[in-house]
Amino acid sequence: MNLNYFNSHMKAVKIGLATVALALVTVGVQAQQKQQHSDPNVRAGEKALLDGDFKTAAAQFEKAIPSSGNDPDVVYLLGYSQFQNGEFKKSISNFTKVISLDAKNVSAYYYKAKANNILAVNREAKLTPVEREGLLKSAITDYTKALTVNASDAKLYQNRAVAYRDLGILLGTTGAGNYNKVSATDAYNKAVADYEKVLTFDASRKDIQTEVKKAKVYRDNLK
Template identity: 50%
Template sequence: MKINDLNILLRRLNTGVVIGMLCFTVLVAQGQTTETAPSNPHVRLGQKALIDGDFKAAAEHLQKALPAEANDPNVMYMLAYSQYQVGEYRKALDAFSKVIELRPDHESAYYYRGKANNILAVQTDTRISSSNREKMLNQAIVNYTKAIELNGEDVKYYQNRGIAYRDLGILRGTAGTANYDKTVATDAYNNSVIDFEQVLAMTPGKKDIQTELKKAKIYRDNLK
C-alpha cells in the first residue's frame, strides 16, 4: 500500500474512523519498505470500501482475502475494524485477537477488543449468563489496561476502562440478583472513580465524565 494512498484514506474517513485507523497507519509506516499497492484484489477492494465508508463491503472483501492474508496484521486490523463498525462484535474479537497475536504492541487492537467485549457484556437482547457477562467485562478491563501500558497518554483508554469498571459494579451490585457481591461491586466502583478522575485530570471540564463520576460514587455509596 502506498503511504500517500493511506493519507488520502485517513483524510476522507470520519473522525471516529480516523481514531480507529491510527494504529493501522503506524503499522504501515513502520513495516512498509516499498510503495507498492496490495497484490491481493480483495485487499484492494476492502481498502476502497473503507475509503467510501462502506464497512460492510470492506468486511466482506477483506474476509475473502483470507486465509492468504491471515498473517498480515494490517489486513487483519482493517477486517476487525470493519466488523466492529457493522456490529459483528464476536467476529471482530477473533480478528483483533489475531492482530494482537501478530503484533503484541498494537494498542488500538487491545482498545477495540476491550470495547467489543464491553458492548457484548451489556447487551440486554441476548441470552448471556451473568457469569459470562462478568467474564467479558473483566476481559475488557484487561485489554484497556494493556492499551494504557502501551500508551498512558491516551485519555480514551482510561475513560472506557472506567465505564467497564462501572458496568461491572452495576452487574455485581444489583441487590436481589444471584451474583450480588457488595465487596466486588465496591471495588469496581472505586476503580471506576479512579479512572474517571484520571480522565478529568487529563482533560479538565469534561461534563460527561463529571456526570459519570458522580453516578459511580452514588451507585457505590448506595450499595445495600
Template identity: 55%
Template structure:
C-alpha cells in the same frame, strides 16, 4: 459524513498500522480483495470492506494490517464476536498493537451489556473483566491516550452495576464497591488529562451514588 470519512482515512494511514506506530508504503496491496477492502473503508462502507477483506483470507491471515482492517470493519457493523476473534489475531501477530487491545476491549464491553442477548451473568462478568484487561494493556502501551482510561472506567462501572444488583446470583457488595472505586479513579484520571469534561464529571457522581447506595 466528511469528518467520518476523514477519520477513516487517518485510521488507514496511521492506526491500521502496527501498535499505533505509523508505517506507510508507496505500493498498493497486491491482493485485489485487500485493495477493494481499503477502498470500501475509505468510503465508509464497512459491510463491503468486511466482505472483501474476508475474501482475502486465508492468504493474508498473517498480515496484521489486513486483519486489523477486517476486525475494525466487523466492529463497525456490529459483528462483535467476529471482531473479537479478528482483533485477537492481530494481537497474536503484533502484541504491541494498542489499538487492537482497545477495540477488543470495546467489543467485549458491548457484548457484556447487551440486554437483548441471553448471556449468563457469569459470562457477562467474564467479558467485562476481559475488557478491563484489554484497556489496561492498551494503557501499558500508551498511557497518554485518554480514551483508554475513559473506557476502562466505563467497564469498571458496568462491572459494579452487574455485581451490585441485589437479588441476583452474582451479587457481591464488596466487589461492586471496589469496581465503582476503580471506575472513579479512571474517570478522575480522564479529568486530569482533559479538564472540564462535564460528561465525565457526571459519570463520577453517578458511580459514587451507585457505590454509596449498595445494599
C-alpha cells in the same frame, strides 16, 4: 440497585460516534502513507472502508485472509469492519489474532475490549450474569494491557472506567446470581479513579465530571 434499573441503564450504552470517526481518520492516514497493497481484495476492502461501506469491506478482507492472514494490518481491518457491522464475536476473534501477531497494537486491544463490553451489556444476548462478568473483566484486562503500551491515552482510561462502572452495576444488582457488594464497591472505586485520571488530561470535561458523580452515587447507594 434493582434489576430493572440495570436493564434500562444497559440499553443506553452505544458506540461513540467520535471514536468511529477517529478510527476512520486513522485508517485513511495509514492508507495514504502506505503503498497500495498487492492483494486486490485488500485494496477493495480499504476503498469500501473509507467509503463507510463496512459490509463490503468485511467481505473483501475475508477474501484476502487466505493469502494475508498473517498480516496484522489486514486482520485488523477485517476485525474493525466486523466491529462496525455489529459482528462483535467475529471482531473479537480477529483482534485476538492481531494481538498474537503484534502484541503492542493498542487499537486491537481497544476494539477487542470495546466489543466485549458491548456484548456484556446487551440485554438481548442470552448470557448468564457470570458470563457477562467474564466479558467485562476481559475488557478491563485488555484496556490495562493497552495502557502498558500507551499510558498517555485518555480514551483508554475513559473506556476502562466504563467497563469498571458496568461491572459495578452488574455485581451490585440485587437479585443477580453474582451479586457482591464488596466487589461492586471496588469496581466503582476503580471507575472513579479512571475517570479522575481522564480529568488530569482535560479538567474541563463536564461529561467526565458528571460520570464521576454518578459512579459515586451508584457506589454509595449499593444495598
